[in-house]
Amino acid sequence: MAKLLSVNNLSVHFSTGNGVVKAVDQISYELNTGETLGIVGESGCGKSVSALSLLRLIPNPPGKIVDGEILFEGRDLLKASKEEICDIRGNKIAMIFQEPMTSLNPVLTIGQQVAEPFMVHQQMKKKQAAAEAVKALKKVHIPDSGKRLADYPHQFSGGMRQRAMIAMGLTCAPKIIIADEPTTALDVTIQAQLLTLMKQLTIDTGAALIIITHNLGIIARYADRVNVMYAGKIVEKASAADLYKYPKHPYAIGLMASVPKLDQDVKTRLQPIEGQPPDLADLPEGCAFHPRCRYKIEQCRVSAPSLRTISDDHEIACWVDV
Amino acid sequence: MNTKNTALLIPSGKSRSRRKNVVFAILAHKMALVGVVIIVSLICMAVFAPFLAPHDPNDQDLYRVLEGPTWEHLLGTDDVGRDLLSRVIFGARISLIIGIVSTFLSALMGSLLGLIAGYKGGVADMVIMRITDTFMCLPVMVMLLVIVAVLGPGVENIIIAISVLTWTTFARIMRGQVLYVRELPYIEAAHADGASELRIMFKNILPNAISPIIVAISIMLGRHIMLESIATFLGLGVQPPTPTWGKALRVGYSYLEIVPLYSIAPGLMITLAVLGFNFLGDGLRDALDPRLRGEGRKI
Amino acid sequence: MKRYLAKRLLYALLILFLVSILIFSIARLLPGDPIQAAAMMNMDLANEEIMDDLRSQFGLDRPVVLQYGVWVKDFFVGEWGTSFGSGEPVFEMFLRRLPVTLELFAGYVFWSFLIGFPLGVISAFKRNTVLDAAITSTAIVGISVPVIWEAIVLIYLFSVHFQIFPPSGYVPFSENSMENVLCMIMPTFVLGTHSAGMYMRYVRSSLLEVLGQDYIRTARAKGLKEMAVIMRHAAKPAMIPVVTVIGIDWGYVISGSFLVEYMFALPGFGRMGIDAIAARDYPVIQATLLIVALFILMVNLAVDLLYGYLDPRVRVK
Numbered sequence: 001m002a003k004l005l006s007v008n009n010l011s012v013h014f015s016t017g018n019g020v021v022k023a024v025d026q027i028s029y030e031l032n033t034g035e036t037l038g039i040v041g042e043s044g045c046g047k048s049v050s051a052l053s054l055l056r057l058i059p060n061p062p063g064k065i066v067d068g069e070i071l072f073e074g075r076d077l078l079k080a081s082k083e084e085i086c087d088i089r090g091n092k093i094a095m096i097f098q099e100p101m102t103s104l105n106p107v108l109t110i111g112q113q114v115a116e117p118f119m120v121h122q123q124m125k126k127k128q129a130a131a132e133a134v135k136a137l138k139k140v141h142i143p144d145s146g147k148r149l150a151d152y153p154h155q156f157s158g159g160m161r162q163r164a165m166i167a168m169g170l171t172c173a174p175k176i177i178i179a180d181e182p183t184t185a186l187d188v189t190i191q192a193q194l195l196t197l198m199k200q201l202t203i204d205t206g207a208a209l210i211i212i213t214h215n216l217g218i219i220a221r222y223a224d225r226v227n228v229m230y231a232g233k234i235v236e237k238a239s240a241a242d243l244y245k246y247p248k249h250p251y252a253i254g255l256m257a258s259v260p261k262l263d264q265d266v267k268t269r270l271q272p273i274e275g276q277p278p279d280l281a282d283l284p285e286g287c288a289f290h291p292r293c294r295y296k297i298e299q300c301r302v303s304a305p306s307l308r309t310i311s312d313d314h315e316i317a318c319w320v321d322v
Numbered sequence: 323m324n325t326k327n328t329a330l331l332i333p334s335g336k337s338r339s340r341r342k343n344v345v346f347a348i349l350a351h352k353m354a355l356v357g358v359v360i361i362v363s364l365i366c367m368a369v370f371a372p373f374l375a376p377h378d379p380n381d382q383d384l385y386r387v388l389e390g391p392t393w394e395h396l397l398g399t400d401d402v403g404r405d406l407l408s409r410v411i412f413g414a415r416i417s418l419i420i421g422i423v424s425t426f427l428s429a430l431m432g433s434l435l436g437l438i439a440g441y442k443g444g445v446a447d448m449v450i451m452r453i454t455d456t457f458m459c460l461p462v463m464v465m466l467l468v469i470v471a472v473l474g475p476g477v478e479n480i481i482i483a484i485s486v487l488t489w490t491t492f493a494r495i496m497r498g499q500v501l502y503v504r505e506l507p508y509i510e511a512a513h514a515d516g517a518s519e520l521r522i523m524f525k526n527i528l529p530n531a532i533s534p535i536i537v538a539i540s541i542m543l544g545r546h547i548m549l550e551s552i553a554t555f556l557g558l559g560v561q562p563p564t565p566t567w568g569k570a571l572r573v574g575y576s577y578l579e580i581v582p583l584y585s586i587a588p589g590l591m592i593t594l595a596v597l598g599f600n601f602l603g604d605g606l607r608d609a610l611d612p613r614l615r616g617e618g619r620k621i
Numbered sequence: 622m623k624r625y626l627a628k629r630l631l632y633a634l635l636i637l638f639l640v641s642i643l644i645f646s647i648a649r650l651l652p653g654d655p656i657q658a659a660a661m662m663n664m665d666l667a668n669e670e671i672m673d674d675l676r677s678q679f680g681l682d683r684p685v686v687l688q689y690g691v692w693v694k695d696f697f698v699g700e701w702g703t704s705f706g707s708g709e710p711v712f713e714m715f716l717r718r719l720p721v722t723l724e725l726f727a728g729y730v731f732w733s734f735l736i737g738f739p740l741g742v743i744s745a746f747k748r749n750t751v752l753d754a755a756i757t758s759t760a761i762v763g764i765s766v767p768v769i770w771e772a773i774v775l776i777y778l779f780s781v782h783f784q785i786f787p788p789s790g791y792v793p794f795s796e797n798s799m800e801n802v803l804c805m806i807m808p809t810f811v812l813g814t815h816s817a818g819m820y821m822r823y824v825r826s827s828l829l830e831v832l833g834q835d836y837i838r839t840a841r842a843k844g845l846k847e848m849a850v851i852m853r854h855a856a857k858p859a860m861i862p863v864v865t866v867i868g869i870d871w872g873y874v875i876s877g878s879f880l881v882e883y884m885f886a887l888p889g890f891g892r893m894g895i896d897a898i899a900a901r902d903y904p905v906i907q908a909t910l911l912i913v914a915l916f917i918l919m920v921n922l923a924v925d926l927l928y929g930y931l932d933p934r935v936r937v938k
Contacts, residue, residue: 057838061749082847090843097842102835107857107933116853117843152933168843353758456639459914463876467898468906472647472658548767552880555769556895575773575884582777589770597765604761 004208005031005054005176010068012046012053015061018281023049023063025232028307031176036199036209038223038240040216040255042277046232047212051178055089072176091121094174096198098181100161104153110137110164111149117171136167140197159190166194170201177202178210183218195222216259220244225313228252231278231288234307238314249316250293287319295320354605360598364591368414375408379565388581397587401573409565410588416566417595420481421547427485428546429539432492437531439493440500441523451497454490462487466549470558480559484546495538499531506530533610537603544599551592567592622929629925633918640914645689647910648903655679659705659901666705675705679904696911702904704897711908714893721791721889725812725878728805732813733820733870740817741824748829756821763818768877771811772884779807789886808885812877816870823866824859831859861931868924872917 012024024046031037039047052058053065056077070077072093077085089095094117097103105113114136115129124132130149137145140163153161162183169177179198183191195211199222202209211223219226219240226243228236228251236249247253254273275292278284284291290300299319307315367374376396383403390398397406439450462484469483503509504527512526553559554568562569567588574585648655656675660666666675679702680688695701701711744756780788786807792800831837832855840854841847879891886892890909897905928935 052838055842057841059833086844086846088844089841090845095839095842097835097839099835103839105836105840105854105858107931108854109933116840116845120844120849154934165839168839353761452636452639455636456643458872459636459640459917460643460910461872461876461913461917464879464894464898464910464913467895468647468910471898471901472650544765551767552769556883557899571769571773578773578777579781582781585773586770586777589767589773593766593770596767597762600761600765 002033003030004033004072006071007050007054008069008071010050010053010070011066012049012058012063013066014063016281021280022232022283023280024053026067027227027229027232027234028068029227029234029237031208031210033175033208034203034206035224036202036211036222038219038226039210039212039229040214040219040226041229042214044277044280045229046280047229048180050229051095051180051210051212054176054178055093055095056085057089057095087121090117090169090174091172092174093176093178094169094172096165096169096177096179096182100158100165101153103165104161106153108152109149110151110153110156114149114164114168114171117168121172132171133167136171137164139170139201140164140167142167159186159194162186162190162194163197166198166201170205173205174207176208176210178212180212181214182211191218216255228255231280231283233288233304233317235289235318236314236316237307242314248310248314248322249318250295250320250322251289252316253322254292287317295322351605351608353601354608357598357601357603357605360594361602364414364418364595364598367411368418371412371415375405375411377405377408379404379408379412380563381405388577388584390581391583397583398581400570400584401577406570406584406587409570410567410591412565413567413570413588413591416477416560416564417547417550417592420477420484420550420560421543421595424481424484424488424546424550425539425543427481428488428542429492429535431485432489432494433496433528433532433535435489436493436496437500437523437528440497440531441504441519441527447497450493454493457487457490463549463552466553467556467558470553475553475558475561477560477564480550480553484549488542488546491542492535492538495534496531499534500527503527503531534607536610537607540599540603540606544596544603547595547599548592625929625935626926629922633922637914637918640918641693641911642689644907644910644914645692648907649685655901655903656681656705659903662899662901663706678703692907696908701908704905705902706897706900706905711904714905715890715908715912718888718890718893720793721887722878722882722891724794724801724805725808725881725887725889726874728809729812729816729874729878732810733816736813736817737820738824741821742828744821744825745828745832748825757825760818760821763814764822766814768811768815768880769884771814772807772881775807775811776884789884791885791887791889804885804887808881808887811884812874812881815877816874819866819870820863823863827859827862828855831855834858857931861928864924864927864931868920871920875913875916 006028007030008028009026010024010028011022011026014021014023027046027050029037039050041047049058049063054070054077056065058065065078068078072088075084077088080088104110111130111133114133115124115126118124118129118132119126133149134146137148142148142160142163148156153164156164166182169179177198182198183194186194195218199209209222211218213219223240226236226238226240227234228243228249230251236243236247236252238246238248243252244256247256251273254271257271258273260270273292274294278288278291284301286302287293287296287300287304290296293300297320305317305319307317309315310321376394381404383399385403386395386399387401387403388399389395392398395405395407397410400406400409435450439447465487466480466483469487470479473479473483509522509526512522517526550559551566551568551571554566555572557572559568560566570588571585571592574581574583574588577584656666656672656679659675660672666672676682680691683691699712701715703710704714707714740756740760744753747753776788779785787800787804790804792804794801837850837854840850845853875891878889879895881887882889882891883895890912893905894909894913896902897909
C-alpha cells in the first residue's frame with residue numbers, strides 16, 4: 001500500500017494559566033491509501049488535538065505546533081503557506097466533527113453549508129453547487145434532500161445533522177477523512193448506521209479514514225490499524241485485530257479488560273483501570289502511566305519509554321514485556 | 323457526609339475560599355483596582371470633607387469672585403467668591419449619599435420584585451414584566467426631570483424619583499438569573515427535601531442569583547450619581563446653597579471663557595465617580611461571573 | 622416569521638397603551654392641578670381667567686376617562702394641544718424642530734458606528750495585546766464620561782481655546798451648509814462617543830465568542846479563507862447581540878440628545894422637552910414623552926425584525 005501521510009515527531013503545546021501543557025508529545029505515525037486508522041484513548045489524551053493539528057486547526061493562542069512534520073503527498077503541511085493549507089482543507093483532507101449541533105453554523109442553511117466546499121474548491125457557481133449539495137445529501141440518505149436544502153440545522157434531528165456533516169466532509173472526494181468522535185452524541189443504532197455508511201463511502205472513493213474515538217467497539221469493527229494514545233503520546237500501535245486479541249501495553253490491556261466481550265465468560269468481572277487520567281500540566285516523572293500501572297518497575301519512574309517493535313506491525317512504549 | 327441534609331450539597335455562594343478568590347480577582351484586575359482607589363478616595367473625601375477643605379464651602383468673599391487658581395484658592399473661586407476646591411470636596415457628600423441611597427433602594431425593590439417574578443411566574447411575573455417593559459419605553463433621565471419637576475426639587479425627591487425609575491433594571495437582571503438558577507438540579511433537590519418556598523427563594527436561589535446584581539449595583543451607583551448631577555445641572559435637583567458638582571458645573575459653564583476650571587473641575591469629579599464605579603463593576607463581573615468575562619451583556 | 626412579528630406588534634401596542642396611561646397620569650398626580658403648577662413657573666399665566674381658560678382647553682373639567690380618550694384620539698390626528706408658554710400648537714413646534722434632531726441623530730449614528738465597529742473588530746483580532754488593552758480602556762472611559770462634561774471640555778478646547786467650531790447655536794443646512802456641518806460636529810461627536818464605547822465592547826466580545834465556536838472551526842476545515850470565514854460564518858451570528866445593544870442604546874441616546882441640544886443650544890426636539898419640563902408646560906411634556914415612547918417601541922420592533930432576519934431559530938419560535 002502506498003504511503004499517503006506520515007506524521008513525524010509532532011508536538012503540540014498549549015500555554016495555560018498552570019503552565020505549558022504538552023497535549024501532543026512527539027508522536028509519529030503513518031497512514032496508507034484506503035486504510036482506516038483508529039486513534040483511541042481517554043478524553044484529554046491528545047487524540048483530537050493530534051487530528052486538528054493535521055490541518056493546522058489548533059487555535060493559536062493558546063495552542064501551538066512546536067515541532068515535527070506532517071508529510072502529505074510529499075509536502076510538509078506545517079511548512080505550507082496559508083493559501084496552500086486552505087487548498088488542502090476540505091479538499092484533499094476533510095474533517096467530520098463531533099457535536100454536529102455546534103459544528104454547523106446555526107444561521108446558515110444546510111444547503112449553503114454543504115455547497116460551500118464545491119464553491120471554494122471546484123469554483124462552482126451557486127446553482128451548480130446547490131445541485132451537487134442535493135446529491136451529496138442523497139448519498140448520506142437524507143430523505144427529500146432537495147427540499148431540506150433550505151432548512152437550518154436546528155430543523156434537523158441529531159442523526160440528520162451528523163449525516164449532513166458527513167456529506168459536507170465527503171463533497172470534494174478527499175484523500176483523507178478525519179472523523180473526530182463522529183457519532184458520540186447519537187444513539188447506538190444510528191451510530192452503527194452512520195459508521196457503516198461512512199466506511200462504505202470511503203471504500204467507494206478510495207479515501208483513507210482516521211477515526212478518533214474512545215469507543216473500542218467502533219475501533220474493533222471499523223479500523224484496520226490502531227494507535228492507542230495516553231497523555232499526549234502514542235503508547236501502542238498495532239493492527240486492530242492484534243490489539244483486540246493481544247494488547248501489549250499495560251494501558252491497552254487495561255482498556256481491553258474494561259469493556260465486555262462477547263466471547264467472554266459471563267462471570268468474568270470487568271476490570272476498570274485504577275486511578276484518574278493524568279493532569280497534562282503536571283505529568284509524573286518517567287512513564288506517564290506508571291502511577292496507574294500494575295506492572296511498573298523501577299525504570300518506569302525514572303524515564304519515559306519510547307516505542308519499540310515487538311512483532312510485525314506492532315509497537316509499544318513500555319519498559320516491561322507483559 | 324450527612325446525606326439527609328441536601329443543603330450541604332448546595333453551593334452557598336458565600337464560602338470563604340470563593341470570597342477570597344473574588345478579592346484576588348479584583349486585585350488582579352488592574353482597572354478594578356483603579357476603580358477601588360477612585361471610590362475609596364471619593365468616600366474619604368466625603369467623610370473627611372471638613373478636615374480636607376481649606377475653607378468653609380459657604381464662606382463668600384465678594385471682592386474675590388471668579389478668580390483663577392491662586393495659592394489661597396487652589397481651584398479659584400466661584401461667582402460669589404466661595405472657595406471652589408472646598409465646594410468640590412463637599413460636593414462629594416451629596417453625590418455619594420444620593421448615589422448610594424437611591425441605588426440601595428432601587429436594588430432592593432428591583433431584586434425582590436425580580437425574585438418574585440422569576441420564582442412565582444404567572445400573574446405576578448406578568449404584571450411585573452409589563453411594568454418593566456413600560457418603564458423601558460421612557461428614558462430614565464427624561465423621566466427623572468419630569469418627576470422632579472412634578473414633585474419639586476430636593477434630595478429626598480431625587481432619591482425617590484431615581485429609585486422608582488431604575489428598579490426595573492435590577493428586576494430584569496434578577497428575574498433572568500432566577501429563571502436560570504431555578505432549573506438547576508440542587509433547587510430540585512431542595513424541593514425534594516421538603517424545604518419551604520420562602521426558604522428556597524431566599525436561602526437557595528437568592529445567593530446564587532446575586533452576582534449580576536452586585537455587578538449592576540456598582541455600575542448603577544455611577545449612573546445614579548451622574549443622574550443627580552444632570553438634574554441639578556438643569557436646576558431641577560439639589561437646591562443651593564448645598565455644594566454640589568452639578569450646580570458648580572452649571573454655573574461654571576456660563577463662565578467657561580473666564581475661569582475654565584470652574585466647570586471642568588466639578589465635571590471631572592462626576593466623571594471620576596462614574597469611571598470608578600464602572601471600573602469596579604467590570605472587575606466584579608470578571609471575578610464573580612467568569613461566563614461574562616469582560617462583557618456587559620447582562621446590564 | 623409573520624406570527625412572530627404579529628405577536629411582537631401586538632405586544633408593542635399593549636405597552637404603548639400602558640405608557641400612554643402613565644404619561645397621562647403624571648400631569649394629574651400633582652397636588653393642585655397642572656395649570657396651577659405651570660402658572661407658578663410662568664408669571665404670564667398667573668391670572669385666574671387665563672387659568673380657567675387653560676383648564677377648559679386642557680380638558681380638566683371633563684371626567685378623567687374622557688380626558689384620556691380625547692387626548693389619545695387627538696394625538697393620532699395631530700392635535701397635540703397648544704403650549705402653555707407660547708400658545709403655539711405643539712404639533713407645529715414638533716415639526717419645526719424635528720429636522721434638527723434628525724440631523725443630530727444621523728451624525729450620532731455616523732460617529733458611533735465609525736468609531737465603535739472598527740475598534741471592536743481590531744480589538745478582537747489583536748486580543749490580549751497592548752493595542753487591545755488601550756482600545757478597551759478607552760472604550761470604558763468613553764462610556765463613563767457624562768455628556769455634559771464631555772460637551773464642556775470640547776467646547777472649551779475647540780471653541781474657546783482653539784476656536785475651530787462654534788460653541789453653540791444652529792445654522793440650517795439650507796442656509797449655509799459649511800456652517801451647518803461645523804456646528805453639528807461637536808454635538809454629534811459627544812453623543813457618538815458614549816455609544817461607540819458600548820459598540821466596541823460588544824463587537825469585540827461577541828466576535829471573540831463567535832470565533833471560538835465549533836462551526837467556525839468547521840468553516841476553516843472546509844478550506845475557507847480567513848476573510849470568507851469571518852464574512853460568511855462569523856459576521857451574522859456576531860451581529861445578533863450587537864443589534865440588541867444598538868436597540869437599547871438608541872433608547873438611551875434620547876436622554877443624551879436632550880442634554881446635547883441643551884448644551885449646544887440646538888433648537889431641536891430635546892431642547893423643546895427640557896424647556897417644557899422647566900416651565901411645567903404639560904401639553905408639550907405629554908407630547909414629548911409619547912413621541913419618545915413611540916420611537917423606542919419602534920426601535921424595539923425593528924430589532925425584533927432584524928433578529929428574525931439574523932437568527933433563523935427565532936423565526937420558528
